[in-house]
Amino acid sequence: MPSLTTLPELIVGLPGTFATPGFSSALHPDPEPVSPPVLSARALSRDFGLRHAVREVSLTLARGEVLGLLGPNGAGKTTTMQMITGNLAPTAGEIQICGIDLLDHPTRAKARIGYLPETPPLYRDLTVDEFLRLAARLHRVPKARIASTVTQAQRRCGLTDMSARRIGALSKGYQQRVGIAQAIVHEPDLVVLDEPTVGLDPNQIREIRTLIRELADDHAVILSTHILPEVETVCDRVQILHQGQVVYTDNIAALKQYRGGHALTVALRRPPAVDDLKSLPGVRNVEVLSGDRFRLFHEADINPAETVVKRSVEQDWGLTELTPVETTLEEVFVHLTQSDAAEPPAP
Amino acid sequence: MILTIAAKELRALFNAPLAWVVLAVLQVILAWIFLVSLDRYIALQPQLVQYPNPPGVTEFIVAPMFGSGAVVLLMLVPLLSMRLIAEERRNQTLTLLVSAPVSMTEIVVGKFLGLTLFLFAVVTLMAVMALSLIAGGKIDFGLLAANVIGLTLLGGAFAAIGLYISSLTANPVIAAVATLASLLVLWILNMGAPDPGSILHLLSLMKHYESFAKGVLDTGDLAYYALLIALFLLLAARRLDRDRLAS
Secondary structure, rough: OOOOOOOOHHHHHHHHHHOOOOOOHHOOOOOOOOOOEEEEEEEEEEEOEEEEEEEEEEEEEEOOOEEEEEEOOOOHHHHHHHOOOOOOOOOOOEEEEEEOOOOOOOHHHHHOOEEOOOOOOOOOOOOOHHHHHHHHOOOOOOOOHHHHHHHHHHHHHOHHHHHOOEHHHOOOHHHHHHHHHHOOOOOEEEEEEEEEOOOHHHHHHHHHHHHHHOOOOEEEEEEEOHHHHHHHHHHEEEEEEOEEEEEEEEEEHHHHHOOOOOEEEEEOOOOHHHHHOOOOEEEEEEOOOOOOOEEEEEEOOOOOOOHHHHHHHHOOOOOOEEEOOOOOOOHHHHHHOOOOOOOOOOO | OHHHHHHHHHHHHOOHHHHHHHHHHHHHHHHHHHHHHHHHHHHHHHHHHOOOOOOOOOOOEEEEEHHHHHHHHHHHHHHHHHHHHHHHHOOOOHHHHHOOOOHHHHHHHHHHHHHHHHHHHHHHHHHHHHHHHHHHOOOOOOHHHHHHHHHHHHHHHHHHHHHHHHOOOOOOHHHHHHHHHHHHHHOOOOOOOOOOOHHHHHHHHHHHHHHHHHOOOOHHHHHHHHHHHHHHHHHHHHHHHHHHOOO
């Protein structure tokens, strides 16, 4: 331990103290020292003229994590990603990549980032191989390792058979993969993907999602999307942006509860009176969708599904459908952004 | 890193047919000028020998050919420089360079170097054509070298101006037209200035080329081109930086 440290120095130097080799090896038998988070962005703001595109957004991300940035169009997802990758200077706030300040040491920090913008930056006249070699060289991959990293990136993105094809002649799905390969070819610590599945067919979307999950094994990944199920299948954590501000940060499980919606759709062949349904335990309100379909809104902590089934059998209602109503993204947003009008969040 | 970007630009030039067409057309035009001046020289040669100090073959043929080459480059460079940044901006491929651990200065200098190397290839082809005169007589290597250096510097100055203008817009055609106009203005700037001390002579691209055409390496002219190139590269780098900062 350092002997003569004043109190403020000690506080400021605390994370550094843990990272000193002697100290960490005493705590951890493994040789890997405690490292700073891959991405730490604090209070990022960005104005375009009088418009505040992003206000006070903070992000932290550790290795092995996939963070989803969710939000409607124009919420500030792309602006945030452009700031993290050094394509746009923040009006206020600071960004550190593996402890390196992006604004003070842009080249050192950028070497650790791989970025796939909304439109993949592809030179259509080059072949996949030539393009990835160029990307590797631009990211300062040592000459001796270029061939192996390019092969590796092609293998991971399923491009091995396409390596000699001209990028302009590839389909949209393959171009997207080249875009992702370009972002991982230099084995960055942080991979930033802006809407990676837009414009792809369902099969390609599934493949890309699998790929992103694989990337999380040895990179930290941020991806933006406006598709809620995508976040649920791929991400560990989610931050929802709305009008440039973070309105929700939590893990995926909590979001799923949010989405639960506390309502059931019920279809009955021989429906009872609406008041009978209303009197079921936990049911707050009943909406008649059509002659024999109803929507039951229930309390958050009492799910009447079981009772509905039981009563249906006892009183011969003829149950044909029982579905929990999932809230759409829009409803989640309404929930999150109009907090004064909405009820308190799910348990 | 600069060389990587320069190589990328050269490859982009030669991947498209444009560079090959440019080289071929240029070669035809310059060869024609070369032949015509050679013909005139042969016709005039009997009279020239009567002078006490007759102009040599290099002075008579090579210098005018490089002079025409300068005019051709003036029209050619805007076509090549327009795509440097404007096209990347339009295709949104500039992100690749900006996200890479490369400074704006490296991007700009790399692109400039790529184009200037191509122009140097053009000048080299002209020099090779001039060297073919060795077959029929003696040539003045000093004069030839001065012409090569002058024309390369002039091409570099054109390229730097074109690069800067290309960084101002996302539309290559606008970049080409604006570059051509700017180069022409800088070229003819001193036409209306009969006074040899006029500041317009100081700024004119053509005036500073004249000494090279005569075989004189004037440090003032060298400095003019070096400063001009540095100025416009700096402006282009700042312009790219402003994309990141501006609101």
